[in-house]
Amino acid sequence: xxxxxxxxxxxxxxxxxxxxxxxxxEKFPFAFKLFSxxxxxxxxxxxxxxxxxxxxxxxPFAFGYHPAFLCPFDAAHKAEDYVLRFDTxxxxxxxxxxxxxxxxTGATRVYFESETDIPLHDGMxxxxxxxxxxxxxxxxxxxxxxxxxxxxxxxxxxPYVLIWSAKGPVRYVCIEPWNGLPDARTxxxxxxxxxxxxxxxxxxxxxxxxxxxxxR
Numbered sequence: 001x002x003x004x005x006x007x008x009x010x011x012x013x014x015x016x017x018x019x020x021x022x023x024x025x026e027k028f029p030f031a032f033k034l035f036s037x038x039x040x041x042x043x044x045x046x047x048x049x050x051x052x053x054x055x056x057x058x059x060p061f062a063f064g065y066h067p068a069f070l071c072p073f074d075a076a077h078k079a080e081d082y083v084l085r086f087d088t089x090x091x092x093x094x095x096x097x098x099x100x101x102x103x104x105t106g107a108t109r110v111y112f113e114s115e116t117d118i119p120l121h122d123g124m125x126x127x128x129x130x131x132x133x134x135x136x137x138x139x140x141x142x143x144x145x146x147x148x149x150x151x152x153x154x155x156x157x158x159p160y161v162l163i164w165s166a167k168g169p170v171r172y173v174c175i176e177p178w179n180g181l182p183d184a185r186t187x188x189x190x191x192x193x194x195x196x197x198x199x200x201x202x203x204x205x206x207x208x209x210x211x212x213x214x215x216r
Contacts, residue, residue, distance in 0.1 A: 004036065013039040020054065031055035044213040051207075053200040060191040060199050062180025064160075065210050068172045069151045071120070071142055079170035081146060084118040084163060087139045091115075092132040095160070097182060099127055104184040108133075122169045129164035129174075131181070140175050153177070154211040159196065177210060 002023070004016035018024075018034040031054040039046040047067075053059040072078055091114055096107040111132065120142075140161060141152040155161045158177035165173050180196045183189070191197065200206050 004034075007035065012041070013037060028061075030057075030059040030061070032059060032061075043215060044211050046209060046211050048209040049207060050205055051198075051200065052205045053202055056202050058199050058201055060194065060197045062178070062194070062197055063208060064162075064176055064178030064180060066174060066176050067153070067210070067212060068165075068174045069142055069212075071170060071173045073144060073149060077144065077146075079120045079122050079124075081144060082120040083143050083145060084120065084173070084175075085141045085143045085150075086116045086135070086137040087141070087152075088137050089114040089116050090132075090135055090137055093134045095131045095133055095181065097128065097131060098185065101185070102128065102182055103187075104182055106184060106186075118163075120170060120173070123167075124170070125163075125165040126167045129162045129176075131178075132161045132163075133159060135161055142173055142175070148215075150215050152213040152215065154213075179208065 002018055004018045007015040007017050009015070015035060015037040020031045033052040033054060035050040037048040039048070047065070049063065051061065051063065071082055092111040094109050094111050096105045096109065097103060098105055111130070135155060138154065138156045139152045140155050141150045143150040153175040155177045158179060160178040160181060162176040162178060163173065164176065165171070179198070183194065187194065198206055
């Protein structure tokens with residue numbers, strides 16, 4: 001919701017920065033800089049992140065990507081013409097969240113066993129997002145079954161990957177690699193007690209990256 005300042009740009013990349021301010025300190029009372037670099041390499045867009053702790057104390061935080069991809073890709077197709085496809089067979093564990101509050105309930109379930117494809121259809125996100133854990137795949141793609149056109153998102157190394165869209169007819173699909181989770185319903189609200197939290201020392205930095213490939 002905040003405008004990021006331009007740091008640097010070239011013919012195929014741009015770097016932006018969000019720095020702690022009065023508004024961020026109201027909800028997240030730590031001094032930080034968040035650098036985002038978008039770089040185009042062929043048909044792949046790289047989004048690299050660097051977080052810097054500008055304060056004098058350890059800074060706890062989590063980070064997750066939230067890219068949304070147009071789907072269907074054009075007016076000639078519908079949601080049922082697509083699948084979400086892992087590049088290797090997976091047996092994901094779903095971490096359940098409440099439909100009313102989005103908080104982790106503590107329940108888990110196996111989504112499927114040794115499969116690659118999740119068929120898309122209208123209404124499949126009416127319950128909100130699905131959070132996968134225990135993945136070993138290198139990528140998760142939106143694939144147009146008829147043509148093979150796809151958008152592939154690199155997910156290797158991320159402990160959690162969410163899929164999400166708005167309720168009703170599918171108009172876009174989000175593939176979201178995260179390194180943290182929403183709070184549990186039993187959470188204390190204290191950052192230092194939150195699981196899967198990065199704890200960054202003063203003056204230190206933390207980096208991650210995401211690759212999104214658009215193949216025709």
